Amino acid sequence: xxxxxDFNLNGKVALITGASRGIGQAIAExxxxxxxxxxxxxxxxxxxxxxxxxxxxxxxxxLPLAAHTGDQAAIENxxxxxxxxxxxxxxxxxxxxxxPHFGPILSAEESHWQKxxxxxxxxxxxxxxxxxxxxMHRGGGKIINxxxxxxxxxxxxMGIYGVSKAGVLMLTQVLAVELAEYNIQVNAIAPGFIKTxxxxxxxxxxxxxxxxxxxxxxxxxxxxxxLVGIALYLASQASSFTTGSVFxxxxxxxxxxxxxxGQAGS
Numbered sequence: 001x002x003x004x005x006d007f008n009l010n011g012k013v014a015l016i017t018g019a020s021r022g023i024g025q026a027i028a029e030x031x032x033x034x035x036x037x038x039x040x041x042x043x044x045x046x047x048x049x050x051x052x053x054x055x056x057x058x059x060x061x062x063l064p065l066a067a068h069t070g071d072q073a074a075i076e077n078x079x080x081x082x083x084x085x086x087x088x089x090x091x092x093x094x095x096x097x098x099x100p101h102f103g104p105i106l107s108a109e110e111s112h113w114q115k116x117x118x119x120x121x122x123x124x125x126x127x128x129x130x131x132x133x134x135x136m137h138r139g140g141g142k143i144i145n146x147x148x149x150x151x152x153x154x155x156x157x158m159g160i161y162g163v164s165k166a167g168v169l170m171l172t173q174v175l176a177v178e179l180a181e182y183n184i185q186v187n188a189i190a191p192g193f194i195k196t197x198x199x200x201x202x203x204x205x206x207x208x209x210x211x212x213x214x215x216x217x218x219x220x221x222x223x224x225x226x227l228v229g230i231a232l233y234l235a236s237q238a239s240s241f242t243t244g245s246v247f248x249x250x251x252x253x254x255x256x257x258x259x260x261x262g263q264a265g266s
Contacts, residue, residue: 005238010035014091014235015082017069017127020047023146023194024095026224027231031091032060034232039082039089040064042096069096069123079130088134091235094124094168095146105159113160120164124171132179140183144234145172147190149250165190169246176244185243187234192250195221217252 014031018024019040028038032055040048040055040062048064055062063085067078082089098119101112124145135141150158151165169188176186193212213219230247233239248254 005236007232007236007238008035009091009232009235012036012090012235013039013082013086013088014093015039015041015079015089015127015131016093016095017041017067017123018096018146020044020051023191023224023227024093025051026228027093027095028062029055029058029060030225030228030232031235032062033058034236036091036235037061037086038063039078039086041067041078043068069127070118072126075126075130079134083134088138089131089141090135090138091142091144092127092131092135093144093146093231093235094127096123097146099158099161101160102157104157108160116160116164117167120161121167121171124168128175132182132184135184136182141185142235142239143172143175143179143184143186144231145186145188147172147188147246149190149192149248149254152190152246152248153254172246173244180243185234185239187239187242187244188246189227189230189234190246190248190250191222191227192216192248192253193221194224194227215253216250217256220251222249222251 009031014036016024016028016038019028020042028040028051032038038055040052042048043066045066048066052062052064063082065078065081067074069075079089096119098116100115101108128143145168147168148165150162151169154162172186172188179186213221227249230249
């Protein structure tokens with residue numbers, strides 16, 4: 001008889017960037033509830049302290065450390081401090097992101113490109129490079145990169161962001177191949193429209209929100225907690241033979257946004 005998959009993270013150390021709110025916060029709380037010691041990182045220490053306090057109050061173990069993924073020295077200090085306190089890193093969730101430009105791609109300035117690519121793509125590379133030595137030393141690890149359906153199919157007004165997330169998908173595949181021999185699995189999650197503060201420009205505008213939800217077969221945006229299941233799977237032993245994969249979590253948008261359900265069977 002085959003045993004049920006093991007999704008617990010007991011004894012594991014997970015570092016989550018962009019952990020002070022939204023998707024990052026939801027993943028950090030779920031990992032802590034599943035037994036992991038979590039390292040919470042984002043740019044602002046006070047925001048991290050609040051989330052760490054919530055996790056600790058629920059019986060979890062959390063270490064809040066502010067760092068900017070665009071700053072190599074800050075990243076090295078983050079990983080060194082996390083390793084000093086918790087002994088190393090087993091799981092890295094690259095979730096920090098930015099998108100200072102919304103509109104036609106040709107209306108963007110070069111500074112927009114530099115900022116978005118530096119945080120959303122190169123920042124992921126920096127984090128992996130800083131953490132992978134610890135993973136190798138500990139006999140393996142898990143790297144989870146937060147991508148987007150915008151990196152698979154163009155989304156209106158999100159051109160540079162989409163280019164950066166397309167880069168994340170290729171980075172994920174390259175790393176999966178190069179790190180496989182070290183028992184490090186590298187995968188990506190590509191969310192659709194998630195209702196967070198990061199995406200508020202999309203859901204606070206009633207017309208834009210209506211247009212978006214019309215494209216989604218479930219006719220709604222997701223809550224951040226609805227990404228927790230796949231994030232837990234990818235961090236756990238249950239995904240030991242899963243690497244180089246992209247998991248689309250979008251309410252069916254990529255496969256069904258052109259289908260009018262009322263016409264089914266006609």
